[in-house]
Amino acid sequence: MELRQLECFVTVADEANFTRAAARLHVVQSAVSSTIKSLERELGTPLLERTSKRVFLTDAGAALLPRARATLHAAREAADAVAEVRGGLRGTLRLGTLTSVRLLDLAALLGEFHRRHPGVVLQTSALPSGSAGLVEALLERRLDLAFVSLPGPRPAGIELIDLTSSVLDLVVPAGHPLARRERVSLGDLAGLDFVDSPVGYGNRAVADRAFAAASVPRRVAVEITDIGTGVDFVRHGLGVALLPRFALRPAEGVAVRTVHDADLEWPLSLAVPGDHRPGAAARAMIALAHEFVG
Missing domain, CATH: 1.10.10.10 (Winged helix-like DNA-binding domain superfamily/Winged helix DNA-binding domain)
Known part of the structure; x- marks a missing residue:
């Protein structure tokens, strides 16, 4: 064989x-x-x-x-070990990413990694099932490393290296009654239609956990995979949204408010399989990611 x-x-x-x-x-x-x-x-x-x-x-x-x-x-680990002894990284790093990683300039990060380690081939992939799909790919050894957002308990078999985080803010149409409020609570959002990511995405998990903890019902009317388009969906009347602050940009037709009584912190981490030490290329990527968010 x-x-x-x-x-x-x-x-x-x-x-x-x-x-x-x-x-x-x-x-x-x-x-x-x-x-x-x-x-x-x-x-x-x-x-x-x-x-x-x-x-x-x-x-x-x-x-x-x-x-x-x-x-x-x-076999890849064996090749990495030899490459380290020879003084240069080689091989392939399979890196999973979220569809929106704007807390981190991913293109700049990968560009700097390539300049430092030109012998490493970078294979990046974003899965439509979000962080949950990336974790599954890590457990099945289809990925070596992945940027994920996993609020709450850590999945079995996965180690998380925390990088940074962002708050989810409420985005409503400009004419919405909540747009005139200075303070908004989670209870004020009961019964509203929401634009949100599918189950499995980190920002969806943050919102679902917050509403469940407060026993406030919530209905997601529209699911989107690119949170960068969330403001547009709200402006056109498809619902309200809880979006990471980094994904918000100045836009007409919407108002942004902070929900003051809920834990709406959206974490960004690097995930690695917990049953073995990351390879040399993965360790180099982890160190570089810390430089970029530090």
Whole structure:
């Protein structure tokens, strides 16, 4: 069994599609198919079921997948260790990000990382399921490191490195009765329609926890994945919103108020799997992120 075979198998499993897997691996599709077939012959059992639209894991494939991920991770750690001794970082850092990380200038951070460590290939991905999806990808070893927002108890198997935070402020249409109030409490928001992120996003979790703690009912009428557009949705009358202060910009047609009696702190952290020490490239990224928020 070769690392190349395992990498091919894991990529097909992640993409659930041979064509996308081939593109990600920068090889032709026939090479992916032949590599998978050779691995199946070696193991003596089918690992994937192919349909016209998708690829599914067999029971044997599902059993192999976490072990294949662990093997590839161990190989990357071995290469990192050698690179450290030689005095230069090499390899690939798989970094998960939120769709809006404006508390941190992500492009500047990655640019500085590349200048310092040009031998490291950066693979960044943002998942539509938010921080919850990033945690799942970390636990499955599909990511090495991820920027997440996880208020409340820390998920099992994950270590969080706190970086910074932002308050969620209330945004209402300019003509809304609350726009004329100097002070707003959480109870004042009962019964209002909200624009918010889907479940699994950090800002949604902050708001849900605050309303639950105060036993105040809340209805989310519109879900959006890009909080940068939240002000526009409020201005056009789709509801009110609790948005991180960093996502707010001067805009006509809305008013911004602080909710004075609730914990609406939105945290930003770096998450790493808790069952092993981060690799050299991940440690370098963690140190650099602290520089940027320090």
